[in-house]
Amino acid sequence: TGFSLGAADGKQQTGHSLILTGGGSTYPSFGSDGSGYKLASSLGHRIIKPVPSTVPLVVKDPLCHLLQGQRIIARAQSRIQGKIGNPVDGELLFTKYGLSGSLILDISQEISLAINRLNIKDVSLETDLIPFMEQKQLETELTNRHKMGLTPEDMLTGILPGKLCLAFKQLFEKENPSKAAAKLKNWRFEVSGTRGWNEAEFTAGGIDTKEVDPQTLESKLVKGLYLAGEVLDVNGKRGGYNLGFAWASGYVAGLS
Ligand SMILES: Cc1cc2nc3c(=O)[nH]c(=O)nc-3n(C[C@H](O)[C@H](O)[C@H](O)COP(=O)(O)OP(=O)(O)OC[C@H]3O[C@@H](n4cnc5c(N)ncnc54)[C@H](O)[C@@H]3O)c2cc1C
Known part of the structure; x- marks a missing residue:
């Protein structure tokens, strides 16, 4: 018993054992194109459907297009078929297609699993755009500004960057300060998908x-x-855990 490998250049290699470290499906141009899963599957292994993780999200909200390039610090929770996930803090980056930034990358896995593996359509992000102020405090501040006769475009001056003040101008034309505060503390972005393998950092899924x-x-x-x-169904948070697992598991596999 043993293994015989044939490389694309015609070279052959035989051995009594083999370590498969083909990686996931992210950044296929670097070589990890999912072929490790095919090899494992051809040897009888079950592959848990790989989906992109740590990946930007596609959101159809006019705000995203309007604010593209703008970054703010925010807090968000996933809302998947009405079930609310844990809060995540970080940088929110508005882009032409939707949302990115560290906050989105960190929250993306549960969303990608829902959309890309479970085919769930009812997925959104409940976003606190002003996490550094309590809702009551924001409401009081906006009410005071309203009483002082500030124009709708000036209502958020000093609280959010200028581009956002202009973007939320209409909110203050339509709503009273307390309703506007409630909306800014819980802005819902409907998520229609994730960006693909070329923009994901990790793969969620792999060999069972x-x-x-x-x-x-x-x-x-x-x-x-x-x-x-990464060919295994193991993945961690951002922060070096995936590289750490790849090195440690490769070492352990090589000991035998
Ligand atoms: C943009 C980006 C940023 C990342 N940032 C971080 C980070 O900050 N921290 C962190 O911990 N992780 C990060 N990762 C993830 C981390 O790089 C991976 O988890 C890790 O490299 C997995 O190691 P691996 O050896 O299992 O697979 P890989 O590093 O993907 O290596 C797989 C190798 O197998 C080769 N291969 C695949 N199929 C075949 C085949 N059929 N025949 C021959 N060779 C094949 C590939 O060419 C490749 O060289 C990032 C990944 C990306 C893409």
Whole structure:
């Protein structure tokens, strides 16, 4: 028993064991194009549907187009079929197609799993655009400004960047200060999709870890086959955990 590998340039390699570290599907131009999953699948492994993670979101809201290039610090929670996720803080970047920035990358996995794996359509982001002020405090401030006779475009001056003050001008033309405060503290963006593999940092999904010995990373299905790195259904948050897992698991697989 053993393995025989044939490379595209015709070279052959044989051995008694093999470590498969083909990576995920992100940034296919770097070489990890999902072919590791095909190899594992051809050897009998179950592949949990890979979806892009840590990825910008596609949002059809005129605000995004209007504010493209603008960054603010915000807080958001996913809303998937009415179920609200944990709050995430960070930088929100408005783009031509929707939203990006560290906040979006950090919240994107639960959204990508819902849209791209479970085919759920009812997905949105509940966004607090002014997280550094309590709603009551914002309401009082806006009411005072309203009483002072500030114009709608000046109602948010000093609270949000100028471009946003102009973008929310209509909100103050239509709503009273307390309703406007409530909207700014809970702005809902309907999410229609995620950007694709060329813009995702990680892959969520991959070879089912139940089929791998956690001590040695040897396949439970094929003797001598070891699996390590992003080809496995393991992924962590941003912050070096994925690279850390790739290196550590490659080391462990190589010990046997
Ligand atoms: C833009 C970007 C930013 C990232 N930032 C971070 C970060 O800040 N922190 C972090 O922890 N992680 C980050 N990651 C993720 C991290 O890079 C991966 O988790 C890690 O590289 C996975 O290592 P790996 O060895 O399993 O796979 P990869 O690094 O993808 O390596 C797989 C290798 O296998 C080769 N290969 C694939 N298929 C075949 C085949 N059929 N035949 C021959 N060779 C093949 C590929 O060419 C590639 O060299 C980022 C990823 C991207 C794309």
